[in-house]
Amino acid sequence: MKVFYFTLLTFFLCLVGLNAQNKLELEDVISGGKNFRNFIPKYVKYEFLPGTDSLVLFQRDTIFYVEDQLEKSSFLTLKQVNDLFSNSDLSKLNSLYPIKWITSNSYYVNLPGAIVIADVNSDKVKYIINYPKEAEFLSFNPVSRFVAYLNDGDLFVVGDDNKSVLVEKAESKDIVLGQTVHRNEFGISGGIFWSPNGKSLAFYRKDESMVTDYPLVNINERVAKVENIKYPMAGMDSHHVTIGVFNAETKEKLYLETGLPKEKFLTNVSWSPDEKYIGVAELNRAQNHMHYNLYNVADGSLFKTLFEEKSDKWVEPENPAVFVPNSNTKFVWQSERDGYNHFYLYDINKGLLKQITKGEWVVTDNFGFDAKGNTLFFEGTKDDVMNRHLYSVSMKNGKVNKLSSAQGFHSVVLNDSKNKVLDYYSSLNVPRVIELYDVKKKTKQVLFKAENPFEEYDFGKVELGTIKSADGITDLNYRLILPANFDVNKKYPVVVYVYGGPHSQQVNNSWLGGARYWQLYMAQNGYICFTMDNRGTPDRGCDFEKVIHRQLGECETQDQYEGVKFLKSLPYVDQDRIGVHGWSFGGFMTINLMEKYPNDFKVGVSGGPVIDWKYYEIMYGERYMDTPDENPEGYEKSNLNLRVDNLQGRLLVIHGAIDPTVVWQHSLQFIEHCIKKRKQVDYFVYPRHEHNVLGPDRVHLMEKVTQYFKDFL
Numbered sequence: 001m002k003v004f005y006f007t008l009l010t011f012f013l014c015l016v017g018l019n020a021q022n023k024l025e026l027e028d029v030i031s032g033g034k035n036f037r038n039f040i041p042k043y044v045k046y047e048f049l050p051g052t053d054s055l056v057l058f059q060r061d062t063i064f065y066v067e068d069q070l071e072k073s074s075f076l077t078l079k080q081v082n083d084l085f086s087n088s089d090l091s092k093l094n095s096l097y098p099i100k101w102i103t104s105n106s107y108y109v110n111l112p113g114a115i116v117i118a119d120v121n122s123d124k125v126k127y128i129i130n131y132p133k134e135a136e137f138l139s140f141n142p143v144s145r146f147v148a149y150l151n152d153g154d155l156f157v158v159g160d161d162n163k164s165v166l167v168e169k170a171e172s173k174d175i176v177l178g179q180t181v182h183r184n185e186f187g188i189s190g191g192i193f194w195s196p197n198g199k200s201l202a203f204y205r206k207d208e209s210m211v212t213d214y215p216l217v218n219i220n221e222r223v224a225k226v227e228n229i230k231y232p233m234a235g236m237d238s239h240h241v242t243i244g245v246f247n248a249e250t251k252e253k254l255y256l257e258t259g260l261p262k263e264k265f266l267t268n269v270s271w272s273p274d275e276k277y278i279g280v281a282e283l284n285r286a287q288n289h290m291h292y293n294l295y296n297v298a299d300g301s302l303f304k305t306l307f308e309e310k311s312d313k314w315v316e317p318e319n320p321a322v323f324v325p326n327s328n329t330k331f332v333w334q335s336e337r338d339g340y341n342h343f344y345l346y347d348i349n350k351g352l353l354k355q356i357t358k359g360e361w362v363v364t365d366n367f368g369f370d371a372k373g374n375t376l377f378f379e380g381t382k383d384d385v386m387n388r389h390l391y392s393v394s395m396k397n398g399k400v401n402k403l404s405s406a407q408g409f410h411s412v413v414l415n416d417s418k419n420k421v422l423d424y425y426s427s428l429n430v431p432r433v434i435e436l437y438d439v440k441k442k443t444k445q446v447l448f449k450a451e452n453p454f455e456e457y458d459f460g461k462v463e464l465g466t467i468k469s470a471d472g473i474t475d476l477n478y479r480l481i482l483p484a485n486f487d488v489n490k491k492y493p494v495v496v497y498v499y500g501g502p503h504s505q506q507v508n509n510s511w512l513g514g515a516r517y518w519q520l521y522m523a524q525n526g527y528i529c530f531t532m533d534n535r536g537t538p539d540r541g542c543d544f545e546k547v548i549h550r551q552l553g554e555c556e557t558q559d560q561y562e563g564v565k566f567l568k569s570l571p572y573v574d575q576d577r578i579g580v581h582g583w584s585f586g587g588f589m590t591i592n593l594m595e596k597y598p599n600d601f602k603v604g605v606s607g608g609p610v611i612d613w614k615y616y617e618i619m620y621g622e623r624y625m626d627t628p629d630e631n632p633e634g635y636e637k638s639n640l641n642l643r644v645d646n647l648q649g650r651l652l653v654i655h656g657a658i659d660p661t662v663v664w665q666h667s668l669q670f671i672e673h674c675i676k677k678r679k680q681v682d683y684f685v686y687p688r689h690e691h692n693v694l695g696p697d698r699v700h701l702m703e704k705v706t707q708y709f710k711d712f713l
Helices: 078-083 517-524 542-548 555-569 585-596 618-625 632-638 640-646 665-676 697-712
Strands: 007-012 045-048 055-058 062-066 072-077 100-103 106-111 114-119 124-130 136-141 146-151 154-158 165-168 175-177 192-194 200-207 213-218 225-230 240-247 253-255 264-271 277-284 289-296 302-310 330-335 342-347 351-355 363-369 375-380 389-394 400-402 409-414 420-427 430-438 443-449 461-468 475-481 492-497 528-532 573-583 603-607 650-656 682-686
Touching: 045 409, 045 420, 072 078, 106 136, 136 192, 146 200, 165 200, 165 240, 192 264, 200 264, 240 264, 240 277, 302 351, 330 363, 342 363, 363 409, 375 409, 389 409, 461 555, 475 517, 475 555, 492 517, 492 555, 517 528, 517 697, 528 555, 542 555, 555 573, 555 585, 573 585, 573 697, 585 603, 585 640, 585 650, 603 697, 618 632, 640 665, 650 665, 650 697, 682 697
Parallel strands: 492 528, 492 573, 573 603, 603 650, 650 682
Antiparallel strands: 007 461, 045 055, 055 062, 062 072, 100 106, 106 114, 114 124, 136 146, 146 154, 154 165, 175 200, 192 200, 200 240, 213 225, 240 253, 264 277, 277 289, 289 302, 330 342, 342 351, 363 375, 375 389, 389 400, 409 420, 420 430, 430 443, 461 475, 475 528
16 A cells, blocks of 8 residues: 655754754653653743732742733742741641632632631631541532542531531442542543532442452562452443432432433533532443433432433543533533534523534533633634644634634633633644733733753654555554654664554644653664554544444554554665554553564563453443443454464563553463463563552663663564
C-alpha cells in the first residue's frame, strides 16, 4: 500500500546552536526523578475572584491583586493567614496555594481535622467546621456550610454548629458510601452531589456483596497476607448501586426508586435548580441503551423518562445535565447520537427542543453559560483534532465563534459572568503561554510566557504528520522525534511508543507534540521515537472510535503496522532494529504487535498488559467486547496467550504485583503459556506497586526499560 504523509509542524528544540551537547538523564525526564520538575514549563497560578472581573496572582507567600494594566498589589499574605491560627491548635500553611475562594473577600482552607473560613477585609476567622482527622472523601459546600465526609466507611454530615450527623452506616465492608462507583467509568469522579442550596445531598451507595473477592498479596507481612479487593470480571456478577438523598437540615433520608434490574449503571447525577428533581442517566449492563430518568426529590419516585439513547455498539454518557441560567426546566445535554459529541437543548416538560452544535467534530468540554443564558462556552475540535480551542455558541441560532486564536492546546478558566477568560495554552514549540482575554472587547493581554526548559539540550527534530490507516482512507496522526545530530545518511534504531486504546490521544499540538520526556532522552541517545494514534482512540467521532467494538486489538494493530511500514520507508530507519513499548492497553498492544508481526519487532517491553479480556473488569471490558459468552470469537482473537508460538523478538514483561486494574493474573498466565510453548521471555515484578509504578521507583522502572532497549535493540 502506498503511504501518504505530510509534516504539519517541525522545529529544532536546540535554540543555542549545534554545539549544545548537554545530556539529559533519566532523573530529568521521569516523573519522580530528582530533577523532573526543573524540566516542566513554569506554571503561574492566576484566578478570578468569584462574582467579579478581578484577577489575582498566587505566589507562595503572597496573593497579588492584578490591575488592568497588569500592575500588582498585595491582596493577602501567608503571614496574615497563619496569624489567624496563632492562638489555636490548627496547622499552619506552608504556602497560599491551598486557599479556595468563596466570595471576592472570603476564602477557606482545608486543614487536618478542620475547614477554616476567613474574611480578607477583617482578617478574622468567620467560622470553623471540625471533623475527625482520619476522615476521608471530604465534600464541603460553602453555600450551606455543610461538610460531608466518610469515617471508617460511614457517611456523616457536619455543619458550622460542629455537630456531626450520621447519614448512613456502611454495615459491612461490602457497602461503599459516597464514593465513585462503576470503577470511575462514565465520567464519574465522586460520590457526593450537593443540591443547589447545599442543604441536601445525593450520594451513591454501592453493594459489592455479590462481587467475587479477588486476592492481592501483601508480602511485607512476616507471613504474606491476602488482602481482597472486589473485582467484577467480564461476564460475572456486578455490584448494585443505589442513590440516597439526605436533607442536612431536617435529617430526612430516602432512596431514589431506580428499580430493577439491579445490575445497571447510574451516572451523570444532577439536581434541577428548583431542587424538585434529580436527573440520572441509567445505562443497562450491555451499555447500549440509556434512559435519562427524572426522580421526584420529595419521595424518590420516578417522575418521567425524558429520553432514551440506543446504539448497536455502546452508549457512554459522561457529562451531567447543565441547566440554563434563570430556568428550572431547560438544560443542555451532551450526546454522540449523530456520530459526534454535541450539545442538545432539553426541557423537563417538553423534551428535546433542538440540537445546538453539529458537524464532523466533537465538543470536549463545557464551560457553562453567560449570565443571561444566551451564550454557551465550550472547548472542542471544530478546527481539527490536533488542537483544542475555546468556542462560544449562540443558544438562539447555533452560530459558533472561535475565541482562542493561537494554534495549540488551550485550557481555559472563565469568570462567573463569562466576559473574561484565562487562557493557558501550549503548542509544539511553545512551552506555555497565559493570556487574559476580554470576550466583549476581543482584546488579549499576555500575562506570562514560560521559557523552554530544554533550551540547552539538543535532541533533534520533532515532526507531526499523518499517514493513512489500514482502511486506506482515514488519516492517522503521528509524532516522530529524530536523534540529536541527525544524519540522513545513517541508519537509526526506532522505539515505537504505543497506547492505542480508548480515551487517550497521544499525539497533538501541545508542548513537544504531547511527547513523553523519556522519548526525548531516547532521541538524545540515538534512537528515533515514533507514536501514532490509531483508530479506536478518542475525539474523532463514533465511526473512528467504535470500529474496535467486539474486536479489541484487530484494527488497532493493523493501523500501527501501517506506521511501521511508514517507518521502513524512511531511508534513515534501520529496518532490523525496531522496538515497541507500551503500558496497560499499550502493554496489550505491544505483545499483540509482536505476535501478529513477529518479523518486524526486534525488542518489546510490555507493562501491566491485558492478556485475556475475560479477566478484565466489567465496565470497560463489556463496553468494548460484550461478555465472553456473547462474543467468544472476539475474546479468542484478542487472547494473547493463544499466539505465544509466534513470538520471535526479545520481550520483557513488567507488572505490579498488587495491580487492582489489570490484575497480576494476566501476565502470570502469559508467562505460564510461554513456558509451555518453550518461549523465552524476560519478566520483572514490582512487588508493592499497583497499576502504575509511581514516585522515585518510576526512575528504576524506566532505567530497566531503557537498558533493555540499549542491550537488545
